[in-house]
Amino acid sequence: xxxxxxxxxxxxxxxxxxxxxxxxxxxxxxxxxxxxxxxxxxxxxxxxxxxxxxxxxxxxxxxxxxxxxxxxxxxxxxxxxxxxxxxxxxxxxxxxxxxxxxxxxxxxxxxxxxxxxxxxx
Numbered sequence: 001x002x003x004x005x006x007x008x009x010x011x012x013x014x015x016x017x018x019x020x021x022x023x024x025x026x027x028x029x030x031x032x033x034x035x036x037x038x039x040x041x042x043x044x045x046x047x048x049x050x051x052x053x054x055x056x057x058x059x060x061x062x063x064x065x066x067x068x069x070x071x072x073x074x075x076x077x078x079x080x081x082x083x084x085x086x087x088x089x090x091x092x093x094x095x096x097x098x099x100x101x102x103x104x105x106x107x108x109x110x111x112x113x114x115x116x117x118x119x120x121x
Contacts, residue, residue, distance in 0.1 A: 008042050011050040011087075014109035020081040023050050023114050024088040024105070026098050029063060037063075037091065050087050050114055058085040064092045070104040077109065 015021040027043045039047075051057055060083070062076040073090065080086040092098040105111060 008046040008049060011046050011114040012105075013112045013114060014077050014105055015112070016078075016081065016109060022077060022080045022083075022086055022088060023054055023056060024077065024080075024090060025050065026090045026092060026101055028095060028098065029091040029093050039089075043089070047087065047089065053114055053116055054087070056085045056087050058083060058087065059089055060086050061089045061091060064090055064097055064101055066093045066097050068097075070101060073101055073104055074108055077105070 009025060009027060011023050011025045013021050013023050025043065025046050027040065030038055030040065032038045047059065060076065060080045062073065064070070064073060076088055076090070080088045090098075090101055092101055
């Protein structure tokens with residue numbers, strides 16, 4: 001069975017009730033043969049696209065393990081909201097952790113997909 005190749009992964013804005021916002025991407029934590037974390041081309045493409053759309057160029061990486069309390073993710077988001085150029089890349093240990101993280105962020109922030117602005121706006 002061949003798995004489909006992802007072109008890119010979605011990026012979202014997390015917006016706090018006071019209006020502060022930061023874009024983020026959630027990806028699976030993968031390692032190369034030397035056991036160094038690596039970023040898949042689909043994630044790299046999403047980072048590049050988020051930079052193009054938002055003008056933000058700083059990448060803050062956060063690793064989320066299965067055993068982590070997801071409150072730590074909120075701390076990463078809050079810290080990044082204080083940096084004008086930040087994009088947060090969450091690297092999760094498992095797909096289930098990715099799902100839990102997205103649920104946590106959705107419960108604590110207003111989420112909106114990062115998209116190009118309509119030229120008519």
